[in-house]
Amino acid sequence: MLHKVLVANRGEIAVRVIRACREMGIRTVAVYSDVDRTAMHVRMADEAFLIGTAAPSASYLRIERLVETAKRTGCEAVHPGYGFLSENADFAQAVADTGLVFVGPPASVQRSLGSKTEARRIAASVGVPVAQGTMDPVTDVAAAREVCDRVGYPILLKPAGGGGGKGMRIVRAAEDLADAWRGATGEAQTAFGAPALLIERYIEHGRHVEMQILADEAGEVRWLGERDCSVQRRHQKLIEETPGPSVDDDLRARLADAALRIARAARYVNAGTCEFLVAPDGTFVFLEVNTRLQVEHPVTELATGLDLVALQLRVAAGERLPFAQDEVVRHGAAIECRVTAEDARAGFLPAGGRVDLLRLPSGPGIRVDSALELGTWVPDEYDPLIAKVVAHGRDRAEALARMRRALRETLVGGLPTSLPFHAHVLAEADFVAGRYDTGYVGEHWPPPEPELDDRQTIAAAIAAVLAARATHAHPAADPARSPWAAAARAEALE
């Protein structure tokens, strides 16, 4: 059993890990950058230490500083959360070298599965289908053209050096290759410091379906069910659910079998996710393994009743998995909306700011994982995810109804959010029917402007006049708190 853990992350995932630790009686050490001094994870932890300035490279990515803090404060383990250093083999290695436990797969596993070409080789070696294309990174456009002509369009370009959807491009015809190559290789260089790209045959109308796995040091591996994450924009997931609406028992069994083979071949330990692209005919190809806890893990927790973070910590402490495969039972349906500080109607442009109105939903079947409070400052420097609203029901219809109800209750003011997107999708006919694939967002967003009924219009007009009068009546009030005042100021400047 662990007694003290350093949480090398921030935001809702740091809060999530601290909650699990507190429930298990494990003390926690939080770390923070200067802009996060008042963040919730700092206040919830038992101890907290400043590790640098806002830029990730100056704080949450400082391997040496993190390891040194863990060591000095008497921690036995480090939980990386997701993002930041969670898939960084050097960090896992540095933690291990200091005699501490890394809560995740060891550096060797991170290294082999972190390389997309190596991961594809492992999958192919155990008979799991991979997309046609290059096994090795390509660095110039001429070589790329040759591969594309051989594989056939549409093709997908993706950075060899990193994941998360950054720098990916779909190319549907040979004449678009040059432009797409330039864009993708540029973003790859910016994001991962490496311009090389992989080339894959792109599957039209594919669904992004992933399988959650959990493995212990003794080599036991369990699968915990799939998540359909096809509702994506620029390969960024926006909604995830389980069971996948298109996944039947046969497909689920095949995906689980593929995930177990890859995990065993890679000598996987701790929680991880195998991502697949499922074609309309039910065939699938392996995409990659996320060697960490995922943002969308609560969906699986609600369906299985398992606490994945608690299990990560137990496995990391050397415990065996406390249940057999046939003891993993999934109940009902669960769905997650990732609420982000992004303006959904303006192309999902991220925008930090201060949360100055807030109501989070609760009640039957609703869970919220977030680090938001009234007054919370959402910095520009980090991932724009601000809250995960998760709904559970006895079936998909009940889970969706609860999510719709919860989204209606959710109120976030002070910065634009993705909430209009989520509200729209949860009521949209194709989504409600489970008819969607990775092209869904492009086809359904943005929708026409929403319409209000007469009474809603009158109510809004009355409130607007009261707000305008309040601004007028109290010109000395803090103008930063009044969007009306800001609009008036901008007007005056013209």
Add this chain to the structure above:
Amino acid sequence: MLHKVLVANRGEIAVRVIRACREMGIRTVAVYSDVDRTAMHVRMADEAFLIGTAAPSASYLRIERLVETAKRTGCEAVHPGYGFLSENADFAQAVADTGLVFVGPPASVQRSLGSKTEARRIAASVGVPVAQGTMDPVTDVAAAREVCDRVGYPILLKPAGGGGGKGMRIVRAAEDLADAWRGATGEAQTAFGAPALLIERYIEHGRHVEMQILADEAGEVRWLGERDCSVQRRHQKLIEETPGPSVDDDLRARLADAALRIARAARYVNAGTCEFLVAPDGTFVFLEVNTRLQVEHPVTELATGLDLVALQLRVAAGERLPFAQDEVVRHGAAIECRVTAEDARAGFLPAGGRVDLLRLPSGPGIRVDSALELGTWVPDEYDPLIAKVVAHGRDRAEALARMRRALRETLVGGLPTSLPFHAHVLAEADFVAGRYDTGYVGEHWPPPEPELDDRQTIAAAIAAVLAARATHAHPAADPARSPWAAAARAEALE
């Protein structure tokens, strides 16, 4: 299927019913007294109508006004919540007479089970044990003394005209009878307008265990599991959990069998609860039937995955129960803390006020049912319950750990609350071991003053000085918002 429902209640239970309706696509009509104009249930409903002033008799208890509002707004049904008119047979009758559906058992059932003597007769007639004592109400102390001498002490006096723990007295010796009789009969007169009392043999170290049932109009009845509600103060429940720590499969089966017998004999319809007192030897006696939804219903919802309010509405609409008894599966353990606006350290004195600091918990396994927001005014006129924090886990240990974590996250400022009580009990050894009965609170509360460690003391002292300086520096600030200022004022008046 119902299309529009009037919710004849306020506070968290009105919000709970509106949530279920919204998920089911049923429109809702809220009613409110003048002090509740800005309450959450008014804002969450589709329509809202003022029905009177603060005193319950002038608003939430106005049968005619409620029925008229339901009729005029085109409602098909009325949900009474709990408390107020939920167990009032005249209300159920008035609703039915207007051609509307009452969401609960019909007036005839309310009438027979609402009478404690009649309920005891029904139970006895189907072989369910009842406490020794009087079947009929007693009105004078001389007659009472005769009964007590025959039954033997300790005995329990309780009002024949109403429930909820008001006016109850335990008498352990003959010489205490006169005083107790005077107190109980007085409170019974005040609370229910009827001074008559029932006399029962009191079971020492009994546990209050109740069985949730659900019945449809076709006469099908299901039992959904027990709740142990022994943690009570003055017969007011403070904590409830399922499974009962002392309930084994055999006892559960016997309680379920007793509940089903009573429900069938009473021709019960809709949700209800049979309350029992279980003696240390596992024998039990029937107490009463609560002919309504109970405050603690979320505990059963978390364990079974069922939505009791949705099922109430479906049964009320004439639907058959959608599951067989063997499809009711209970998972893990669930526990509820009733957070009230009562000063736990001052004998649970209720105290309304404005909530001026608020953080409700969330995350894995936590559900909160409440109508609280920052700024919410908690009126003195109604039940002091302000939030129900409910935790679910794979076993009792996990549910308790999650509850402890959630209570730590919960922050309510501006009025005293029961939170110190709940935090204490959840960490107290006897409770954690499941060793408790209805005498628990008297034996364990109040505990010695809690102690802080050195760093907590320093942190608190620093904050206190900053608060004192802030009050000093800004004397013009709203004094109502600063407890320091209030203390200083009181000081000045001496």
Add this chain to the structure above:
Amino acid sequence: MRYEVRVGARTVHVEASPDGRLLVEGRVVAHEVREIVPARHWSVIVEGSSHEIALLGGDPPRMRVDDTEVVVTAVDERTLAARGDRASVGGARHEVRAPMPGLLKAVHVAEGDVVERNAALATLEAMKMENELRAPARGKVQRIAARAGAKVESGALIAVLVDEPA
């Protein structure tokens, strides 16, 4: 004082009399307003129908009406008169601002262009991603306020559109 209020695609005229009564389109509408958060969050009951209104912020300001987000602006008649025709109904202006600090990689339109709603106006590189700044509505580009290659602060004005009838 009279106000012209634009709620999403609709325009409503509200008159606030000195005694505090509000007339909507010249008639008395049975309504009951309470402020939940000063000048930000209201409960409004209109003829028995209960609505929750929240002013979320933004420029132009966004409001949440029950479960729907719309752009709402209220302009009093004096300001309207001062503006002249330019900002009267049908000629609303839309400012496109940088939502975060970054590098303006490209500007795709020129002043005078008429663009459709959601047309890409400029590309902003921020948070290691290229973000398209899109037109909030169909309109004519009245002004381009930043040039490609510039580092821009959060909130910096990039372009101004004015409504252009289709």
Add this chain to the structure above:
Amino acid sequence: MRYEVRVGARTVHVEASPDGRLLVEGRVVAHEVREIVPARHWSVIVEGSSHEIALLGGDPPRMRVDDTEVVVTAVDERTLAARGDRASVGGARHEVRAPMPGLLKAVHVAEGDVVERNAALATLEAMKMENELRAPARGKVQRIAARAGAKVESGALIAVLVDEPA
């Protein structure tokens, strides 16, 4: 300015120097304070140990320190001096007030009585229940401020106790 701060059963002396530094019991303690809600809610890190402090209200004021509620009072030395011995450490006063409007059915103690903590001082009938008003601490009844049979408002002073050594 020097402050005498009572945190639950403990007393701490804090000195605030004009430059804003705080000395605790005369020594510099490594601490970092941030206000979450002005004058109500703080994050305080003491030697790496993270604490959340909230001023809940009440009279005497209650504070939540992490997961524990305690009574906390901070009195500056000038006020202390003005009060004289009466309210110095060990002689704190406790006011018992009606927590809600109601009828004072009975008063069970007299001025001068020494009562134990939780002793019933008076019975208040409110919300159809009889509620005992209890002693918040062991002490001597300095004053009885209301008589049996009186209707009292919420917050009305019922009795004043002063600490009495056991």
